[in-house]
Amino acid sequence: MNFSFTEDHNMIAQMVKDFTEKEIRPNVRKWDEEQHFPKELFKKAGELGLMGVLVPEEFGGAGLGYFEYIAVIAEISKVCGSIGLSVAAHNSLCTNHILKFGNKEQKNKWLPKLASGEWIGAWGLTEPNTGSDAMRMKCTAVEDGDHWVINGAKNFITHGKTGDIIVVIARTGELLDSHGMTAFAVERGTPGFSGGKKEDKLGMRASETAEVIFDNCRVHKNNILGKIGEGFIQSMKILDGGRISIGALSVGMAEGAMNASITYAKEREQFGKPISKFQGVSFKLADMATELEASKLLLYKAADVLMNGGDANKYSAMAKYKSSEVAVAIANEAVQVFGGYGYIKEYPVEKFYRDSKLATIGEGTSEIQKLVISRSLLSN
Numbered sequence: 397m398n399f400s401f402t403e404d405h406n407m408i409a410q411m412v413k414d415f416t417e418k419e420i421r422p423n424v425r426k427w428d429e430e431q432h433f434p435k436e437l438f439k440k441a442g443e444l445g446l447m448g449v450l451v452p453e454e455f456g457g458a459g460l461g462y463f464e465y466i467a468v469i470a471e472i473s474k475v476c477g478s479i480g481l482s483v484a485a486h487n488s489l490c491t492n493h494i495l496k497f498g499n500k501e502q503k504n505k506w507l508p509k510l511a512s513g514e515w516i517g518a519w520g521l522t523e524p525n526t527g528s529d530a531m532r533m534k535c536t537a538v539e540d541g542d543h544w545v546i547n548g549a550k551n552f553i554t555h556g557k558t559g560d561i562i563v564v565i566a567r568t569g570e571l572l573d574s575h576g577m578t579a580f581a582v583e584r585g586t587p588g589f590s591g592g593k594k595e596d597k598l599g600m601r602a603s604e605t606a607e608v609i610f611d612n613c614r615v616h617k618n619n620i621l622g623k624i625g626e627g628f629i630q631s632m633k634i635l636d637g638g639r640i641s642i643g644a645l646s647v648g649m650a651e652g653a654m655n656a657s658i659t660y661a662k663e664r665e666q667f668g669k670p671i672s673k674f675q676g677v678s679f680k681l682a683d684m685a686t687e688l689e690a691s692k693l694l695l696y697k698a699a700d701v702l703m704n705g706g707d708a709n710k711y712s713a714m715a716k717y718k719s720s721e722v723a724v725a726i727a728n729e730a731v732q733v734f735g736g737y738g739y740i741k742e743y744p745v746e747k748f749y750r751d752s753k754l755a756t757i758g759e760g761t762s763e764i765q766k767l768v769i770s771r772s773l774l775s776n
Contacts, residue, residue, distance in 0.1 A: 442513020473648025
């Protein structure tokens, strides 16, 4: 077992850090306050290979593995969780679904555009009345000759209004049948496909979240990913990788909040000395660092299992659960270290505090992760 990263891994992390400092940090507060989704940024990210990290080079991607992918998402999220979330959703959900389950023609058609950042991807599973209970989805697709007609709505969709293509899961069979749902790739501009209400969120405000509406949307059968009836099963496999994405997002935000706390604790003086000299503060930093390191180890364990073809379901759920809760806890303690200044937007930790909460909800709540973990334990 080797706990050392390769030179290539470290070079990629440094490249992403340089990109983030130049292109993202100067705009973080403005984008957050204006809820601006900087689509132009993702084309620049695509030029560096950050929009197709896991995509093989033959389809225009960087051809890297999950260890490098974690580094990409974490480095971005140390500065801005919103941008980290958008890069993660684009890579691990839409793009990865096409990569894993698309045929050669579909991959050649869509992956180069997604990997370059020319196109932004979206992924649609959640509906207004079916969050965790995805098998009760009401969005349907009915066969009509060589086409399928999709009707229904999806909500809380990252890039729901701006995305150029969405992988949407629609019911093509009976309700509650795990083999009764199918995945379709739908391009923006397809008649009957539109973006709805953009959500006004607590955090992650520079990452677009919106409703997606399908109104008699006709999609050719060639846009089906995999086989008819496999959409739900595919989604569960995609979420294994997606939960590693949220884990990377979480450790990035946690480390960003911790680093800000360390810097502030060294500089802020009270009672004639830096507050880092007080045990009440230094012990908070020690707890942050320990919990963060534990989260990273679990995250890389999940990634290792996934890359080696093992069943990552339990480990990805563990990594997502642990790291997301740790991110919230560290952000909370970071605000405490900053005191009154932690409550002020001029300082970075209040944004980590707002952004981190999403990680315990998106792509399966903490309660759902515990359900996945416990079922795995009890099935043996």
